[in-house]
Amino acid sequence: xxxxxxxxxxxxxxxxxxxxxxxxxxxxxxxxxxxxxxxxxxxxxxxxxxxxxxxxxxxxxxxxxxxxxxxxxxxxxxxxxxxxxxxxxxxxxxxxxxxxxxxxxxxxxxxxxxxxxxxxxxxxxxxxxxxxxxxxxxxxxxxxxxxxxxxxxxxxxxxxxxxxxxxxxxxxxxxxxxxxxxxxxxxxxxxxxx
Amino acid sequence: xxxxxxxxxxxxxxxxxxxxxxxxxxxxxxxxxxxxxxxxxxxxxxxxxxxxxxxxxxxxxxxxxxxxxxxxxxxxxxxxxxxxxxxxxxxxxxxxxxxxxxxxxxxxxxxxxxxxxxxxxxxxxxxxxxxxxxxxxxxxxxxxxxxxxxxxxxxxxxxxxxxxxxxxxxxxxxxxxxxxxxxxxxxxxxxxxx
Numbered sequence: 001x002x003x004x005x006x007x008x009x010x011x012x013x014x015x016x017x018x019x020x021x022x023x024x025x026x027x028x029x030x031x032x033x034x035x036x037x038x039x040x041x042x043x044x045x046x047x048x049x050x051x052x053x054x055x056x057x058x059x060x061x062x063x064x065x066x067x068x069x070x071x072x073x074x075x076x077x078x079x080x081x082x083x084x085x086x087x088x089x090x091x092x093x094x095x096x097x098x099x100x101x102x103x104x105x106x107x108x109x110x111x112x113x114x115x116x117x118x119x120x121x122x123x124x125x126x127x128x129x130x131x132x133x134x135x136x137x138x139x140x141x142x143x144x145x146x147x148x149x150x151x152x153x154x155x156x157x158x159x160x161x162x163x164x165x166x167x168x169x170x171x172x173x174x175x176x177x178x179x180x181x182x183x184x185x186x187x188x189x190x191x192x193x194x
Numbered sequence: 195x196x197x198x199x200x201x202x203x204x205x206x207x208x209x210x211x212x213x214x215x216x217x218x219x220x221x222x223x224x225x226x227x228x229x230x231x232x233x234x235x236x237x238x239x240x241x242x243x244x245x246x247x248x249x250x251x252x253x254x255x256x257x258x259x260x261x262x263x264x265x266x267x268x269x270x271x272x273x274x275x276x277x278x279x280x281x282x283x284x285x286x287x288x289x290x291x292x293x294x295x296x297x298x299x300x301x302x303x304x305x306x307x308x309x310x311x312x313x314x315x316x317x318x319x320x321x322x323x324x325x326x327x328x329x330x331x332x333x334x335x336x337x338x339x340x341x342x343x344x345x346x347x348x349x350x351x352x353x354x355x356x357x358x359x360x361x362x363x364x365x366x367x368x369x370x371x372x373x374x375x376x377x378x379x380x381x382x383x384x385x386x387x388x
Contacts, residue, residue, distance in 0.1 A: 012251075013248060013249070013250040013252070014250055014251040014252045015252055050248065052248070054207060054244065054246070054248075054285075054286045054289070055207070055279070055284065055285055055286050056207040056208055056244075056286075057206075057208040058207070058208045058209055085249070085288075085292045085295070086291065086292060086295045086330045086333045086334050087329045087330050087332070087333030088283065088288060088326060088329060088330040088333070089283075089288065090249065090288070090289075090292060091248075091249055091285050091286070091287070091288030091289025091290070091291065091292045092248045092249050092250075092285065092289055092292075093285070094279075094282060094283065094284070094285030094288050094289075095248070095284075095285025095286055095288075095289055096285070097280065097285065098279045098280060098284060098285045098286075101279070101280045128329065128333075132282060132326050132329070135282060135326070136280045136281055136282040138281070139280045139281030139282070139322075140280050
C-alpha cells in the first residue's frame with residue numbers, strides 16, 4: 001500500500017498556536033526518517049485556510065476554497081487539532097468545514113476518516129469543542145476515529161518554544177498515531193477491496 | 195423606561211436568507227407604528243458582520259470588529275437567528291461571536307440577555323445548532339432567554355418573497371417577542387435597581 005496521505009487543520013490561526021504546534025509534532029513523528037516506527041507509512045500536510053472567506057452561498061467558491069476542498073478530497077485521512085473557543089468549535093475552523101461540506105453527502109468530508117485532537121491552556125483540554133465537532137463530522141457522514149479523546153490540557157506546560165516536549169504527551173501522541181494510521185489504512189483497504 | 199435597544203445577528207450571509215428575513219419580521223413588528231402591541235417599546239437593529247475577518251489573536255481588532263463589539267455592548271438585548279450548518283452553528287456566526295467574546299467574562303456578551311431563533315428548510319428547524327449555541331452563550335456567561343425553542347422548520351413554505359407570511363409562525367413570533375421584550379426589560383430594570 002502506498003504511504004497514507006494525511007492532511008491536518010488547526011483550529012487556531014495565531015502563529016504561536018499550540019494546536020498548530022501539535023500538528024507539526026504529528027508531521028515530525030510521521031515524516032520519512034520518522035521518530036515514530038509505524039508499520040504504515042504516512043505523511044501529514046498541514047493545510048492553510050487563512051484566505052478562505054466567510055461562507056456565503058451567494059458567492060462563487062474562490063480559489064482558496066477550491067484548493068482546501070481538493071486537498072481534503074485527495075487525502076486518505078484528516079486530523080483536526082482544535083482549541084476550544086467559548087465552549088465550542090472555533091468559528092474559523094467551522095467556517096472552513098462549512099465550505100468543504102458541500103455538496104451535502106458528496107462532500108470532501110463524506111465518509112472521510114477523521115481524527116480529532118485538541119490542546120488548551122485550561123484543565124478541560126477542548127473536550128466540549130471536540131464533542132461539538134463530532135456532531136458536525138457525523139452530520140456530514142464522516143468516519144470519526146473511534147478512540148479515547150485526545151484532550152491536552154495545561155498546554156502551556158507541555159510545549160516549549162512552539163514544540164511539544166512533554167514526554168507523557170508524546171507517548172500518548174505516538175500511540176494515537178499508531179492506532180490512527182492503522183485504522184485509516186484498514187478503512188481505505190476496505191474501500192478498495194470490499 | 196426608554197425603549198429597549200435590541201440588536202440582531204443572522205447566522206447566514208446570503209441575500210435570500212430565511213433567518214435574515216426572520217429578523218426583518220422582528221424589526222417590522224417592533225418598529226414604531228408597530229404591528230405588535232407590546233407594553234414595552236423596543237427596536238431591533240440588524241448588525242452586518244460581513245467585513246469581520248477570520249478570528250486571529252495575532253491581529254489587531256479591525257474597525258469592523260470594534261463596530262460589532264460596540265453595537266453589542268450598547269444593546270439591551272440580542273436576538274440570534276441562525277440556520278444550522280452540518281448539525282452545528284454556522285462558522286460565520288461563531289466567528290463573529292468569538293471576536294465579541296473578548297476579553298473573557300468582560301465581553302459584550304457577558305451577562306447580556308440573548309434570545310435564539312432559527313429557520314431551516316428541513317424538519318428539525320435548527321434545533322441542534324441552537325443547542326450548541328446555548329452552550330456557547332452560557333460559556334460566555336450570557337443570559338439566555340428561558341423559553342421554548344423557536345425552531346422554524348419547513349422555512350420554504352413559511353416565507354414568501356423574502357417575508358415571513360405564515361400566520362401560525364407570526365402568531366408564535368409575536369408571543370415570543372412579547373415575552374422576550376418583557377424579560378429583557380425585567381433583567382435591565384433589575385440591573386438598574388438591584
